[in-house]
Amino acid sequence: AVAWRAARPGAVFAAAGGLAAVAALGGPVTRELRPSWAAVVYLVVALALLGALRVPALPAAVRRGLAWAGAGVAALEAVSASAWVVTVLAGRLRVLAQVWSATTPAPAAPDGPGAAPVVALLLTAGAAWWLARALPGRREPGVAAVALAWAALFAGPVVLGLPAGAVFAAQLAVTLAAGALALRSAAVGAGPGIAAGVCALGGALSVSVAALDGRLATFAVFGLLGAACAAAAAYGPAPAWARAGAAALAVAYAALLSVALGALLERPVAWWAPPVLAVPAAVAALGPRLGAVRVPAEAAAAGAGLLAVALATGDAPVLALVLALAGVVCAGAAVRPERRSAAGWPAGVLFLAATWVRLAASGVTVPEAYTLPVTAAALAVGFVRRRRDPGAASWTAYGPGLAATLLPSTLAVWGDPHWARPLLLGAGALAVTLAGARGRLRAPLLLGGATLAAVALHELTPYVVQVVDALPRWLPPALAGVLLLAVGATYEKRLRDARRLRDAIGRLT
16 A cells, blocks of 8 residues: 555555465465465465566556566575475485496475476566566576576476486477577567577487496487587588587587497597597588687597697507697698698697697607607708798707707707717707708707807816816916916907907807
8 A cells, every 4th residue: 555655656555565464374274285386376366476477457666566566576485496496406426426326216205396396496587487478688597597497497307306217308398499499689689589598408418428327328318409509500501509519529429429438338538539639630620611610620530649748648649649639630720721720739749748738658768769750751841941031040040950859969968978979969059050050050059059068068078077176286277377367468350350240140040
């Protein structure tokens, strides 16, 4: 009555009156019911208040207040029911501790809420869908309707205690229906479409985890969901985000099926990795045929490649094989011009890593065995770069490749008591220095000269020490003084020589 007569605060009074009506009408009915079903009764009474929106005789403030009261009670009941559904579905995560053990799902607790939360979710979903039609300018009711309906239909088979096969069939049907609704976002609206896509993703993940309880269920569920995702990715009228997500999931399910196949054959875990690489190879082979979903499919394929590498980490020879195969896949993708920069460098890194892992597995400790392949590849790339761009600096073209071998070998020389490495390194450094001088290239000249000087110093150090020990103690300071006098007397000439040397080096490329 106050809301009818009041001006601005009328909606608040109407909401209070609506809540009082819910308590008054629901209270006598719920005295003999369990709390979960009593909440459903209150919900039914509260949802009736939403009908005030379609009663023109009521003032606008009264209609809003009654609708707020009904929506508030419905929201509280929906949150409570959704929380219980989440706890029920989270219980299937125990399957991860006993994969392929074919255990029987635990029955629902007899003193639990039963099917009341499912009924409440269905009622609130219907009310939200009615609000979406009554308030066409608002997206929230449509989103809530899709999410609540999915939660009720997805959890219903578990709550009702149906057999495992029936639960899988029902949940797969609900998941596929949500995915189909997401593909038709243009017809149902962006908000409900996105909500349906999220629900489909959540349902797919939940069913996939539950399917790990048995071998047949794993292959059936993964295969069906992978095929459905592939079909969704190929559905042209679907929105771009839905097709992209479906393509990524299709690749992920294909990789998981490969892992499951390796486990079924009872091979060591490291040998599960090579079949997984067939998935990235297929994606790379399809390439432009994938159309708009090419990028998400390739991103998922890269994730499958990382999974293969992770599976093979326990066995070094197998890891080397997997890295080499992954390098072949990337090299095959890099053949196409549009993927040359994106896949070319990873291919080189993978080949290099495969070489290093293979050498380490064979017990090779010589550093040059690891650095020379890098140098050869880098010098080849630098040579091609200079052929295409003669103005490219030698530091950019040849510096990284030469440094990859010369610097580690120089450090190894100082701890090597034998004569083979200093001789070979000195000869190589001399050849690099002469090549840099002949080609007027700064990087080979300086790196080779510095390496040659370091090797010469290493070889001459023992003799210098012996000579210094044999000379009188006053002779070295005297020689140093004479050297300083000579340098001071010819300071200007030495300064001009240093400038000419700087200018000569500066003219090199």
